[in-house]
Amino acid sequence: MWLVFLNCLPTRDRLSRWSTNTSPTCCLCGAGNETRDHLFLVCHVSASIWEHVMHRLGYQWHGFTSWNAFTDWLCTKDNVTPSTLKLLAAHTTVYNIWAERNKRLHDGAVTSPAGTFEMDFSRVQ
Ligand SMILES: [Zn+2]
Numbered sequence: 449m450w451l452v453f454l455n456c457l458p459t460r461d462r463l464s465r466w467s468t469n470t471s472p473t474c475c476l477c478g479a480g481n482e483t484r485d486h487l488f489l490v491c492h493v494s495a496s497i498w499e500h501v502m503h504r505l506g507y508q509w510h511g512f513t514s515w516n517a518f519t520d521w522l523c524t525k526d527n528v529t530p531s532t533l534k535l536l537a538a539h540t541t542v543y544n545i546w547a548e549r550n551k552r553l554h555d556g557a558v559t560s561p562a563g564t565f566e567m568d569f570s571r572v573q
Contacts, residue, residue, distance in 0.1 A: 449539050453519075455484045457546070475553045476545075485515050487549060494545050496561035501541050504565075505529045 451457050460482035464472035474482040476493035488494055489512040502509035506528045512518040522538050525531055548564050551557045559567070 449542060452484060452488065452542055452546075455515075457484065459484055459487055461486075475549045482549075488542055488545055489515065489518055493548075493561055497541060497545060497564050500562065500565035501537055505534070505537060 460470060460475065461472045463470040472481045474480045474486055474491055476487065476491050480486045480491060489498070495511055498512065499509065512521070518538075522534060529537075544564050544567055548559055551559065
């Protein structure tokens with residue numbers, strides 16, 4: 449998770465800056481550039497996974513607009529969900545988005561956002 453927070457994961461946007469043979473295009477949607485913020489928050493595939501997660505946690509959620517918005521949500525105590533559960537859900541969701549990205553990139557295997565969400569919460573519950 450720290451690699452994600454420090455923006456040090458080898459996303460395709462970063463890899464394309466080091467090699468002309470790498471496309472910067474997102475592995476999940478095939479549309480935007482695969483930056484950290486796009487891959488984990490803004491991509492419509494990731495946003496769909498987050499929508500499932502946030503609904504399950506009890507939030508009225510309309511998407512994260514930036515990494516700062518995500519960390520603000522993560523670090524703000526509220527009466528909706530205990531902080532420990534928020535952290536666990538966030539870590540699990542980020543992990544599963546990265547795993548789904550890698551499965552699509554390396555194996556060509558695709559799991560739907562609902563399927564990825566089910567993997568998230570089958571580990572949490
Ligand atoms: Zn995308």
